[in-house]
Amino acid sequence: MNDLRTVLGAKAAVISKSLSDFRPHGVIRNISSLIIFGGMAVGMFLMTRNFTWFLVSQLGVGVETLDRLVTVILFAFFVSANFMSVILSYATLFAAREVEFLQTLPIAHTNLFALRMGENVITSTGVLLLIGVSGVLGFGAVFHVAWYQYALMMFAVMMPLVFIAGILGVFMLMVLIYVASRIGVRRMLAVALPLYSAVLFLSYHLTDPVSIIRIAVASSHGEAPAAGELAGPSALWLPHEMASSALRCIISGDQGGAFLSIAGLLGMLALLMVIVLYAGSRLYYTTWLLVGEFHGHREHVRWLRTTMWLDLGRRWTRRPNAEAVIKRDLLQFIRDPVQRIHGVMMAALVIITAVIGAISILPPMRTLPWALAMVTILVFDGFLVASIALRFVFPAVSQEGNAFWCVRTAPISLSRLYWMKFVVWVPLVLVPAEILVWFTLPMARAPELVMWACAGATVFAVIGLVSINLGAGAYYATQREENPVKVAASQGASVTFLVSLSYIMLTFALLVIPVARVLAGAPAAVAGGLLRSAVMIIAAISVCVFVLANTMGILALRKDF
Amino acid sequence: MIEIRNLTKKFGASIAVDDISLTVESGQFFGFLGPNGAGKTTTIKTLTGLYRPTSGSCAVNGFDVHANPVSAKRNFGYLPDQPYLYDKLTGREYMHFIGGLFRVRAEELHRRIDYYSRCFEMEGFIDRTAEEYSQGMRQRVALAGALVHEPAVLILDEPLLGLDPRSSWIVREFLKEKAASGTTIFMSTHLLRIVEELCTRIAIIKHGKIVYEDKFDSGGAQHGTLEKTFLDITR
Numbered sequence: 149m150n151d152l153r154t155v156l157g158a159k160a161a162v163i164s165k166s167l168s169d170f171r172p173h174g175v176i177r178n179i180s181s182l183i184i185f186g187g188m189a190v191g192m193f194l195m196t197r198n199f200t201w202f203l204v205s206q207l208g209v210g211v212e213t214l215d216r217l218v219t220v221i222l223f224a225f226f227v228s229a230n231f232m233s234v235i236l237s238y239a240t241l242f243a244a245r246e247v248e249f250l251q252t253l254p255i256a257h258t259n260l261f262a263l264r265m266g267e268n269v270i271t272s273t274g275v276l277l278l279i280g281v282s283g284v285l286g287f288g289a290v291f292h293v294a295w296y297q298y299a300l301m302m303f304a305v306m307m308p309l310v311f312i313a314g315i316l317g318v319f320m321l322m323v324l325i326y327v328a329s330r331i332g333v334r335r336m337l338a339v340a341l342p343l344y345s346a347v348l349f350l351s352y353h354l355t356d357p358v359s360i361i362r363i364a365v366a367s368s369h370g371e372a373p374a375a376g377e378l379a380g381p382s383a384l385w386l387p388h389e390m391a392s393s394a395l396r397c398i399i400s401g402d403q404g405g406a407f408l409s410i411a412g413l414l415g416m417l418a419l420l421m422v423i424v425l426y427a428g429s430r431l432y433y434t435t436w437l438l439v440g441e442f443h444g445h446r447e448h449v450r451w452l453r454t455t456m457w458l459d460l461g462r463r464w465t466r467r468p469n470a471e472a473v474i475k476r477d478l479l480q481f482i483r484d485p486v487q488r489i490h491g492v493m494m495a496a497l498v499i500i501t502a503v504i505g506a507i508s509i510l511p512p513m514r515t516l517p518w519a520l521a522m523v524t525i526l527v528f529d530g531f532l533v534a535s536i537a538l539r540f541v542f543p544a545v546s547q548e549g550n551a552f553w554c555v556r557t558a559p560i561s562l563s564r565l566y567w568m569k570f571v572v573w574v575p576l577v578l579v580p581a582e583i584l585v586w587f588t589l590p591m592a593r594a595p596e597l598v599m600w601a602c603a604g605a606t607v608f609a610v611i612g613l614v615s616i617n618l619g620a621g622a623y624y625a626t627q628r629e630e631n632p633v634k635v636a637a638s639q640g641a642s643v644t645f646l647v648s649l650s651y652i653m654l655t656f657a658l659l660v661i662p663v664a665r666v667l668a669g670a671p672a673a674v675a676g677g678l679l680r681s682a683v684m685i686i687a688a689i690s691v692c693v694f695v696l697a698n699t700m701g702i703l704a705l706r707k708d709f
Numbered sequence: 710m711i712e713i714r715n716l717t718k719k720f721g722a723s724i725a726v727d728d729i730s731l732t733v734e735s736g737q738f739f740g741f742l743g744p745n746g747a748g749k750t751t752t753i754k755t756l757t758g759l760y761r762p763t764s765g766s767c768a769v770n771g772f773d774v775h776a777n778p779v780s781a782k783r784n785f786g787y788l789p790d791q792p793y794l795y796d797k798l799t800g801r802e803y804m805h806f807i808g809g810l811f812r813v814r815a816e817e818l819h820r821r822i823d824y825y826s827r828c829f830e831m832e833g834f835i836d837r838t839a840e841e842y843s844q845g846m847r848q849r850v851a852l853a854g855a856l857v858h859e860p861a862v863l864i865l866d867e868p869l870l871g872l873d874p875r876s877s878w879i880v881r882e883f884l885k886e887k888a889a890s891g892t893t894i895f896m897s898t899h900l901l902r903i904v905e906e907l908c909t910r911i912a913i914i915k916h917g918k919i920v921y922e923d924k925f926d927s928g929g930a931q932h933g934t935l936e937k938t939f940l941d942i943t944r
Contacts, residue, residue: 460809469812558810708760
């Protein structure tokens with residue numbers, strides 16, 4: 149344990165030094181981060197409180213139905229935390245230079261594994277934990293729970309839930325690497341991706357959010373749920389079910405039930421930690437070595453064959469410098485196995501969401517909840533697209549890496565370099581965003597006029613989103629960090645993600661009233677005019693974001709290398 | 710031709726380069742010497758546009774590096790002390806990339822890549838990705854990359870670092886030929902014997918200031934004299 153204490157001490161010293169950076173630049177950064185994190189927490193608290201109040205007081209949704217709704221939200225939350233953890237685990241536990249260094253020191257593998265796993269869980273789920281804790285406090289505020297119950301909701305419900313998702317992510321990746329070493333990466337992906345999708349679909353089926361919304365809508369019309377409809381969770385042992393059950397018991401004053409659910413959740417966390425630490429003691433070093441061998445594997449002959457269309461020796465345009473930069477970016481992306489695998493995972497997530505959207509139909513609702521449902525779907529799509537932008541666009545400038553010297557000393561203007569990245573990434577983010585809009589909005593029976601307005605608003609939203617991520621990515625660029633996953637998990641990235649989410653929510657919220665007017669049956673000319681105005685306002689906001697973020701990015705690119 | 714006028718570079722309160730002025734004439738082989746931390750690399754990074762000067766200016770062939778960066782950069786080739794390459798690109802792809810940035814015509818670029826590949830004995834590894842390279846291989850590929858656009862000025866920061874004796878000899882002979890053909894070379898190094906062998910003019914920098922300048926008449930100083938001078942000055 150002495151080695152663990154020493155490493156933790158060194159880590160604490162690094163963190164405290166970075167927090168006590170009193171140079172003007174560092175102070176501005178720390179204060180702005182604090183404002184953004186704090187603002188997001190307060191915003192989330194208010195939003196959840198008002199939304200819960202609206203459901204309970206205005207729509208008359210009962211505790212049982214609310215519990216099922218919370219389960220659905222916690223399920224999405226759990227999957228997001230788990231997914232983030234899987235993505236980041238590779239960088240934190242296997243590909244980090246720091247691990248290579250630590251492996252040369254006399255530190256027990258189990259301790260090293262525990263250390264990196266802890267770091268990974270905290271880094272990958274930190275933002276989600278902030279959002280979740282603020283949300284659950286807002287939820288509790290509606291029911292006027294006591295102070296110690298707030299503490300229970302934060303520390304005994306949300307934290308264990310997020311940690312279970314994070315630890316499970318580390319375990320899953322370690323097992324996947326081990327399996328890949330036995331049957332090959334392609335076969336492993338061929339098995340793992342459908343399996344992961346199947347588990348998601350099964351959990352979706354068990355949770356059945358569409359039925360829950362139907363019941364909530366029926367409650368708002370004063371109809372009681374039919375017998376057996378709210379029979380409760382079909383899989384109580386699932387962590388998000390236990391968390392939801394604990395929250396329900398806390399708000400309804402059922403101390404015994406709350407104790408049981410919390411004990412179950414904490415017990416599951418403890419059991420999982422024991423299992424994962426044991427697995428880590430057996431598998432971590434082996435899998436770390438396997439990753440090293442995988443990186444050393446020489447596959448350049450195959451690469452050269454498959455990337456002939458990006459041959460730097462051939463010229464397709466009359467702008468060789470722009471062509472060289474774009475081809476280099478694409479080659480670096482395609483040839484990096486981590487980028488490829490994460491690209492496939494993100495594409496799979498978009499496809500799963502689109503399929504779920506395509507096969508589900510929400511029940512008819514009154515005008516305002518109907519409009520809210522549509523915009524909520526749009527915001528959820530935005531959340532997914534913001535994750536894609538964060539993972540791939542944010543690190544784009546940092547990815548110039550240590551070799552940036554050769555571009556900086558070449559006769560190409562830095563603003564041109566920046567715009568080339570922008571031009572490449574806008575369509576790559578826009579395509580999944582539009583796919584999501586066109587496949588998920590029909591779930592809420594969106595009329596054609598609304599579909600077109602949302603698709604138009606998405607174009608501007610994506611331009612703003614890419615600007616925020618590219619600009620902030622340049623501002624926070626760390627050319628010394630070669631791993632794009634680590635860049636996308638940095639403090640700057642977390643701040644950027646929160647700004648992106650706020651931007652998405654703000655822009656799409658502008659659509660609620662015009663969409664509600666359309667759904668209320670306003671004449672086509674009036675409805676069209678209202679939607680056009682909303683899209684124009686979104687466009688104006690996006691143009692402001694575009695100018696501000698990209699100016700910041702271009703100026704940041706000029707700083708000393 | 711390189712002109713550095715009253716250049717100062719500060720990092721916070723610390724002064725890395727303190728009001729230095731230098732002119733390197735066309736065709737000169739200039740050796741830039743100094744102890745560790747004296748300001749050599751900072752000067753070179755400011756000269757190549759990687760750092761912004763706190764005050765003063767740098768120009769290459771009449772183009773100010775910071776006011777007119779694109780034109781200035783067309784005129785020089787640069788080799789840093791740590792020549793990081795793109796891990797996923799091969800040496801040949803890297804040179805094509807640099808050639809593209811400098812807008813070298815495709816056919817001419819192919820010819821030059823083949824030429825430098827032979828010249829620096831890179832045929833055995835030029836089609837392998839840079840992640841497999843040793844320090845010496847990286848150094849040779851980066852040097853070839855700095856040369857593919859046939860610059861009039863070469864700025865080299867420790868060009869012989871990490872090279873084995875044969876590679877070092879190849880590079881030295883090549884640099885001699887380049888200097889003889891009229892290329893201006895600005896080289897920073899700790900290898901005093903190499904400076905004696907190659908340079909026609911030197912300057913020593915210490916604590917950010919130029920403390921010594923000298924000119925050698927016929928391609929080099931008398932063997933061993935520079936070491937004594939350097940040790941006296943930097944004591």
